[in-house]
Amino acid sequence: MSTACVILAAGLGKRMKSGVPKVLHEICGAPMLESVISAARRVNAEKVVVVAGRHIDSIRRSVGAADVFFVLQKEAKGTGHALLCARRALGDFQGTVVVLNGDSPLVEHETIKKFLRLHRRDRNALSVISFISKDPKDYGRIIRDGSGGVSAIIEEKDAEPIQKKICEVNSGVYALSGDALSLLDAIRMNRAKGEYYLTDIVTEAAKRGLKAFAYCIGTEEEFMGVNTREELARASLLMRRRISKKWSERGVTFLDADSVFIHAGVSIGRDSVIYPNVHLEGHVKIGRGTTIFPNVRIVNAQIGSGVVIKDSSLIEDSKVKDRASVGPFAHLRPGSEVGTGARVGNFVELKKAVIGRESKASHLSYLGDAVIGRGVNIGAGTITCNYDGVKKHRTVLGDGVFVGSDTQFVAPVKVGRGAYIGAGSTITEDVPAGALALSRTRQKNIRGWANRGRKGTGSKRRKV
Ligand code: UD1
Ligand code: CA
Secondary structure (H helix, E strand, C coil): CCEEEEEEECCCCHHHCCCCCHHHCEECCEEHHHHHHHHHHHCCCCEEEEEECCCHHHHHHHHCCCCEEEEECCCCCCHHHHHHHHHHHHCCCCCEEEEEECCCCCCCHHHHHHHHHHHHHCCCCEEEEEEECCCHHHCCEEEECCCCCEEEEECHHHCCHHHHCCCEEEEEEEEECHHHHHHHHHCCEECCCCEECCCHHHHHHHHHCCCEEEECCCCHHHHCCCCCHHHHHHHHHHHHHHHHHHHHHCCCEECCHHHCEECCCEEECCCCEECCCCEEECCEEECCCCEECCCCEEECCEECCCCEECCCCEEECCEECCCCEECCCCEECCCCEECCCCEEEEEEEEEEEEECCCCEEEEEEEEEEEEECCCCEECCCCEEECECCCCECCEEECCCCEECCCCEEECCEEECCCCEECCCCEECCCECCCCEECCCCCCCCCCCHHHCCCCCCCCCCCCC
16 A cells, blocks of 8 residues: 655744744754654655745755655645645645644654554554643643544643543544545634644544544654744754664663764764763764763764763864874864874864874964874974965875974975974974974073173163
8 A cells, every 4th residue: 555645844844933934944954844754754645745834945846755755835834735735746646645733853763653554454444643741731621422433633722621621632643544535625714723723623523524643642742842942952852862772772871861962874883972962963873882071062973882982072074093092172174184004193184184193282282284104203392384365285294203392384395204393383384204303493592691781771670
């Protein structure tokens, strides 16, 4: 049996108080709508249709893909009207239509699959997933008939006091088979809200004697709708817990999982340890037995095994190879690579810099557009002067080079293997292999200078 998914995403999202369409608000680095689209894909939907409103262009730009159809709902006239708008895009589709809410980002494909199995097993025309809510006022209440079937879904605004006590609520996920879609034509506008409620198809199905059922297979943690910023924060926390649980089960230690932010495109090897307040964003791959200390943010980077990333470091679009050590307070800007067993320490900034195996830049440096060989020692305060105001130039240091502290390399410049740079040098010319380069002036000591009067002022210097 084939399945099509329609995702309702055209609501105004007024309660978010935002200029950004509600379904584009992000949870763990992905717009809410994207999570729902991926769930739809994973139930092997033949067709995925997104109903979007006046923000359709920005929504398409953000989550558009070749396999997703977008349909415009010009005015947000309610969930029933939204599904009507999708009907044309479904064309002569004959299978089961699954309706999902774009603002329920925690929905999992396994649950939808299970729901579809029940829907088909029981040969229903219409099915809906329900769940028990601790605070049901934001959801439609499931009204059961005497035999346990569902006779209506009533929103808070329209509910009688006794109905408000019902805790079983509508998840917003429906399955429609056969001509259940034609129930939409019977929906009348809800006077209280001026909208066409999709939930009214349940009553219409009952009127026509079509088989409808609500399966209470959901949990609030999976089906919560996001209507406010507070709910967005709650959904983010639930998603974060889901992700950290997955990695814990695969052998990763978290010292405080609730304080860690890990995107879906991240993978972490076993025996790695993640300290509090760590952010792993975009596509990040971390090897085995790596330790990430507190307040580290890693964006689109590959980190090897046995690596230590010390406190308060930022790594963007870079590579850190096995057994290397980075930080504390290091910044790896895009295009950098820290070689196997290499060390990048306190207040060191790299930009498009490749640091060879076992090399060290331990303190206070800026290394930009640099290629640094193996076993190189970069002294404290070394700076590559890579920019001449117009263009960027490269600094190339051969294997085994020793750079004394407070050196500047005025690029383009090359230093041959095993050469030494005396501390405090400004290197403007290439240095041959094995040479010692010194560019500072020789020291001069003026004896007794401090005891002499300062010329022209009559003042005395202090006695030493
Ligand atoms: C809806 C359901 C409620 C259910 C809850 C689950 C109705 C009338 N109510 O309530 O029973 O418990 O979801 O979370 O259906 N949308 C459109 N076009 C519109 C209006 C909404 O596409 O004109 C989309 C929204 O973008 C959203 C979804 O439909 O993704 C649900 O709309 P929303 O206004 O959030 O409905 P709720 O009040 O949460
Ligand atoms: Ca909602």
